[in-house]
Amino acid sequence: MTTDLATPMLLGCDFSSSPSRRKPIVLALGQRVATRVQLRGLETFDTLDGFARRLAQPRAWVGGFDLPFGLPRALVQALGWPLQWHACMQHYRRLTRAQIRDQFAAFCDARPVGGKFAHRATDAPAGSSPSMKWVNPPVAYMLHAGVPLLLDAGVHLPGLHPGDPQRVALEAYPGLLAREILARRSYKSDDRAKQTPDRLIARKDLVHALEMGQTRLGLRLKLSHAQRDALVDDASGDRLDAVLCLLQAAWAQQRHAAGDALYGLPQGLDGLEGWIVTA
Template sequence: MLIYGIDFTSAPSRRKPLVVARGQLEGAHLTILDLVGCHDWATFEGYLRLPGPWIAALDLPFGLPAAVVAALAWPATWADYVAVAARLELSAFLALLQGYSSRQPAGQKLPRRLTDVLAQARSPLMCQRVPLARMFWQGAPRLLASGACILPCHPTEDGRFVLEGYPALVARCWLARQPYKGSRPDQREGHRLARARLLAGLTCAGLTRRYGLTLSLGESSRTVCLNDSSGDYLDALLCAVQAAWAARMSGAANAATPEQARRSLSALLPACDPNEGWIFDPALAASPGGGE
């Protein structure tokens, strides 16, 4: 089965591309075929339109916290409130979120979804440093427009499955909280050593214990991941690991029909609000076989 891991950005360009890791899953073995930088939205949307079956994990928040959606008086259903956000200019969308945050007490200005709390991830309302609100505004409407099966937010009968990934969860298995990306010159060598350690972990028995997979990574792809100080290429690879884990652990890779694959993937989800979205990773999975 084809597997995609996508490191998302709110403004793809030649300097800061959106990165796609393309892989092939055969049994428990994931082979990374290539790592490609997408410099514009048209190229990214082209990947979403590729015929299935395939499973992709994307590093962006698919949804907003339910409390925020309710406070904005938007429809509760994911497809409906994403359509509302898509009709707004970016500046107007960000102003609404900032207005909501300004009315909240200290400590509650950047609310998180349940999946963010469990993954120790940032709030989708965050606009500074990591511009997650911009990523949602750019990404979620494109996912909706693709017609793909967006789990758990917007299930369809399509054979293209799009899941939310969070590469930090994979990286923590080997690095804990040690940083592996950034632009500060005084930290460059330390970050590179951390990326080397993480890459070594991904190609050893630890990946089988944690994700039920083995990985083949060509030397050119490994070199790109090692030398990319932004970590974007490595993050795309980590998202591909999460997508492959979901495909294999659920049995979706061997499903006879898209409906069977959708049901299998959905079985990995714990009780959650589907309109907020959920990160697919063994650390957050409902399946008793999903963890170590």
Template sequence: MRPSVCRRGQVLLGVDFTSAPRPRKPITVAVGRLGGGAREAVYRLDAIRELDSLLAFDGFLREPAGWLGGFDLPFGQSRTLIEHEGWPADWRRFVRFYCGESRDSLREVFRRWCDGRPAGDKFAWRQADRPAGSSPAMRWTNPPVAWMMHAGIGRMLEAGLAFPAHRVAGRKAAHDRIALEAYPGFTARQACRRSYKSDTPALQTPDRRTNRRTILAALVGGTAGLDVRLEASAAWTSRMIDDGAGDLLDAAICGLQAGHASLLHDYGLPTDLDPLEGWIASVPACRPCS
């Protein structure tokens, strides 16, 4: 893969994914551009789209436009788990295998793995998961990130996207569509360690609203650990604060993480990157990472 190149005007997408999109809980896509002068980079938020089905997501991936996107879903599983199960160790082959398996079959594998391990060490972790503070990619409930991968990554691969963290150049086309794994919780915690969202209306409290406001202020002010700050209209700012589920804010953070990665050589990926596992945008490379 080529080094990343920072281009002012580049379209940046942030995708807050769900494995079961519907009108009341769609896939949320922040759309903006990388802007700013020589001394400062900004992510100018232009729009937020809502995709209420996986079919709509498929159509979105195939739109003839170039972009760099941060997607909030796992792009891979732990090498330890993959090798233990004898699954394909080439990333593209693994994605097709994994997405072709039934959830019931995968759930049985995950349960068997966890049942054979002691409390506190149940899951197989990727190298990026613990530095990011994310859930292990094999987790199938609360949150069901394994099913997010199952629903999303195969579609993304078949759409011909480029995946720098997996050393996949993508299908030759007039426009580059480059996908990075994102995790908004990593950046949100740089500004506020407290909970800022809930899918349960009764838990969408004033305190969580205040925490969203705190996080948003850090994103706009450039104090959330990223080399890109957010620029959004008053209307979008208000909507992100009002959205108790946090989907709009998370989508914007995913776009910011992609923008941050675009400023770094090779998207900030570790020099000892494992292309089977990949990496999460904006999480600093470390050694060792486990």
């Protein structure tokens, strides 16, 4: 596979709001030629500062990031926060995690059973958790930690906020692509006791399907033997999740190359809530 240096690098990010050596942020790097996506490497970051420095580097890229880029409009309206995305995010970043938890919990407590959380329009087609959840998974804290890094790096957020057109960040969700292949089979766990042979087999099946191009994205993943082993052997699924985000970024890049300024995001997306790419 030849490399076109004029083609922007692709990034796929499995994000952590509290990265550590044990649970780092994982960044998959790749490049697309036609419908083939070559995995170039994997990088890890055990601090938010280190990841921020990586985002600020001048190399052109299109990236898919596994963290929410916006909050539900119903939540923002109920709390009386700014209804313009950038102003809302600037308000949000100034809050502590404790303040976020308390305000979101009070919002939920005032709502009926079965409808405690507010949802974004993208949640239903993507099958994603509400971006206001602060536990299991704590995606509200991921937004709180991650979006300010993207803003400070000056990247372009299609449909939300203009920035450097050479560095384009999109909200991705690996579970969306994984479910297309595995349905409800689980392929990962951070709990060693749950890192079972069935989950290992699921990771093998998932990687094989990606290499064969057996998804609606119409892209084939190109791996070396060592890369394939690394993805399959990572029982946490973090490396594989980064690669799933990489493929979603590749699909978006392909849409943009065909003339879509929004990188495949819907034309009528809510500019406060954002949208998960490929949903």
